[in-house]
Amino acid sequence: MASPPRSAMDEDEVSDVISTNVLAWLVCSAVSILANTWGILSVSAKQKKWKPLEFLICTLAGTHILNMAIPITMFCVITLRRQHSSYQWNEGLCKVFVSTFYTLTLVTCFSVTSLSYHRMWMVRWPVNYRLSNTKKQAVHTVMGIWMVSFILSTLPAVGWHDTIDRFYARDCRFIVTEIGLGFGVCFLLLISGSVAMGIICIGIALFQTFSIHAGHKADKNKFNVPTIVVEDAQGKRRSSIDGSEPLKTSLQITYLISGIVFIYDFLTGFPILVVSFASLKYDRSYSWMVLCVLWCSIAQSILLPLFLWACDRYRADVRMVWEKCVAIMSNDDVDEENSQDGGIHADLIYDRPYDYSSAADIMTVDRIAKYEFSTLEMGVPQGYPLQLQEDKMQYLQVYFQ
Incomplete structure (x- = not known):
């Protein structure tokens, strides 16, 4: 109507x-x-x-x-x-x-x-x-x-x-x-x-x-x-992602x-x-x-x-x-932060994502302890030391071909 x-x-x-x-x-x-x-x-x-x-x-x-x-x-x-x-x-x-x-x-x-x-x-x-x-x-x-x-x-x-x-x-x-x-x-x-x-x-x-x-x-x-740091095969720091x-x-x-x-x-x-x-x-x-x-x-x-x-x-x-x-x-x-460590922006390193399924190209090295990212999401890292310095970092070592 x-x-x-x-x-x-x-x-x-x-x-x-x-x-x-x-x-x-x-x-x-x-x-x-x-x-x-x-x-x-x-x-x-x-x-x-x-x-x-x-x-x-x-x-x-x-x-x-x-x-x-x-x-x-x-x-x-x-x-x-x-x-x-x-x-x-x-x-x-x-x-x-x-x-x-x-x-x-x-x-x-x-x-x-x-x-x-x-x-x-x-x-x-x-x-x-x-x-x-x-x-x-x-x-x-x-x-x-x-x-x-x-x-x-x-x-x-x-x-x-x-x-x-x-x-x-x-x-x-x-x-x-x-x-x-x-x-x-x-x-x-x-x-x-x-x-x-x-x-x-x-x-x-x-x-x-x-x-x-x-x-x-x-x-x-x-x-x-933890702060996540990306390094190349020679150990040179390429980029980092802030922690908490x-x-x-x-x-x-x-x-x-x-x-x-x-x-x-x-x-x-x-x-x-x-x-x-x-x-x-x-x-x-x-x-x-x-x-x-x-x-x-x-x-x-x-x-x-x-x-x-x-x-x-x-x-x-x-x-x-x-x-x-x-x-x-x-x-x-x-x-200024973009010009350090080789001049690669902290976010640009992920504009072309790496193939995380390839174990031959990427290796994760934890200087503190080994634990899963999934447990970090839960807020309870396994094997995490009780007395931990806040400046510890999580390193990702990347091999560029």
Whole structure:
């Protein structure tokens, strides 16, 4: 059954409500762009060696910048022009706005889930995380996120929409029920699944962190992960992978990712789910739905830089950020750690993974004791001495042919 057409009074009511908030949205968008840009520079300035988690955090901040700069700013500027002239939305502008807004909304949701997954992986299986090419996997994850989000969000612009009353026919109505049932159901499934997975992953990470924290007090050496060093046949050190995170650093990062996940879930994920479900149920959109979606998107983009500033690991002063900008402009941003031991980056050694199934090419030599990596994942290394220095290392001797 087709939905009844929206009356002129309803459209005037929605327009009046939006007009009272448009200036606030524009100001908040500008603040969010500046704050997220500062957050990216702060993370870059504080970290000499980029890790997957920092890459994903900066990707999330960059997504917020794009969301505020393109769809939100476009919506505000066009709304202001309509108030002072006869300018109106047209089909092309409305399609661009809807496609970019939902693309960046899905990218934000999936990026938060990816952050929680990486943190759970790091805390729950630390040795496997360090031996895996996590940086390359993070890059592939971001590429997949953008591809899936762009494809789904572009479909309404090319024809997957309500053929009876199109969302760009009068004004530009972007609530999912105005676009179409198929898009709305797919959007709901993706958002709900991503939110649920993010909560599960960060819950496991928090539980594991608290367990390790309690165990660390009982036995300081029980949860240490050795530093893994890669050597060639001549005994020359080629690369190394850090061992256990300091307890303070581990807690800071876990709390930061937990805060990001819960901010997104309660300020964007759940509200958008409620709005989308209600709009599909009642087969129409209301003014409070538009306000909820836009304000929630702006609020969570402003809060991300605040959480980064609250974390000492990523908080940088003006001098550090300025030096980072100068280094980027002069192309002199060279990581000192990358130039040691033959100049091979610690992560590049795994860009082309070795064939670990070949016993003739790779031999593992443990200078401390022989134990399985699988037992390290359990947190209880077998044969590990009780009195152990923290600077001990796990050596991988690699024969290059």
